[in-house]
Amino acid sequence: MATAMKNTATKDMCDMCSPKQVIAIMSCKGCLKDMCRKHFNEHRDKLSTDIYNVSDLRDNILQELQIAIDRASKSPHTGTALQLSKQIDEWKTKTIERVSQAAKEAHASVECLFSRKLEYDQVQQKVDQITNELKEQQESESFVETDIDHWMKQLKQLKSDLNRPSQVETNPPVLQIQSIDWKSIIAISTSNENYDKLSQNLFEQGILYSLSINYSQTALRLQ
Ligand SMILES: [Zn+2]
Numbered sequence: 732m733a734t735a736m737k738n739t740a741t742k743d744m745c746d747m748c749s750p751k752q753v754i755a756i757m758s759c760k761g762c763l764k765d766m767c768r769k770h771f772n773e774h775r776d777k778l779s780t781d782i783y784n785v786s787d788l789r790d791n792i793l794q795e796l797q798i799a800i801d802r803a804s805k806s807p808h809t810g811t812a813l814q815l816s817k818q819i820d821e822w823k824t825k826t827i828e829r830v831s832q833a834a835k836e837a838h839a840s841v842e843c844l845f846s847r848k849l850e851y852d853q854v855q856q857k858v859d860q861i862t863n864e865l866k867e868q869q870e871s872e873s874f875v876e877t878d879i880d881h882w883m884k885q886l887k888q889l890k891s892d893l894n895r896p897s898q899v900e901t902n903p904p905v906l907q908i909q910s911i912d913w914k915s916i917i918a919i920s921t922s923n924e925n926y927d928k929l930s931q932n933l934f935e936q937g938i939l940y941s942l943s944i945n946y947s948q949t950a951l952r953l954q
């Protein structure tokens with residue numbers, strides 16, 4: 732049996748006791764150190780403390796995460812996000828107002844183009860004038876052939892004016908609408924290029940992202 736046993740010279744020594752020569756009875760598969768009984772016990776104790784620290788830090792992170800989640804659920808938009816949301820709402824209101832205004836102006840143009848009120852008012856005025864002349868001349872019986880010719884000529888002209896088709900009937904107007912590029916009309920930019928350019932200014936304002944709003948040349952024109 733004695734020949735089968737390692738002698739002291741070939742045995743592994745405790746790395747912790749080194750340079751003191753103490754025979755190692757265990758080795759750690761993690762750090763690959765050979766250790767005596769005393770040092771192996773200490774080593775395991777240290778590892779137990781270390782794993783406790785890992786759990787402790789994990790618990791701490793979970794706690795912070797829960798606090799962050801609770802805070803976010805109470806007020807999902809804070810600081811920059813809140814400011815951006817406000818700007819988006821302002822853009823929305825302004826854009827709706829501008830669209831309504833453009834539609835209103837287009838409606839007014841249609842109304843104006845198709846209305847013949849001015850024309851009819853003029854015919855009415857001329858007929859009224861002739862009525863007065865006729866009444867006057869009939870009462871005084873002072874009319875002659877030239878007056879009759881004159882009235883007839885005027886009335887025929889008015890009749891012809893009245894029956895003439897309007898300009899919008901002979902040449903109907905068309906609606907021209909420029910399409911809006913909804914993908915580029917409003918965008919949140921986070922590119923570095925923009926960030927560099929705007930960072931100074933935005934930092935002062937406490938805004939970290941830039942919001943670009945472009946009003947396209949929306950034209951509602953009636954020909
Ligand atoms: Zn040792």
Ligand SMILES: [Zn+2]
Nearest residue numbers: 759761762763
């Ligand atoms: Zn170890």
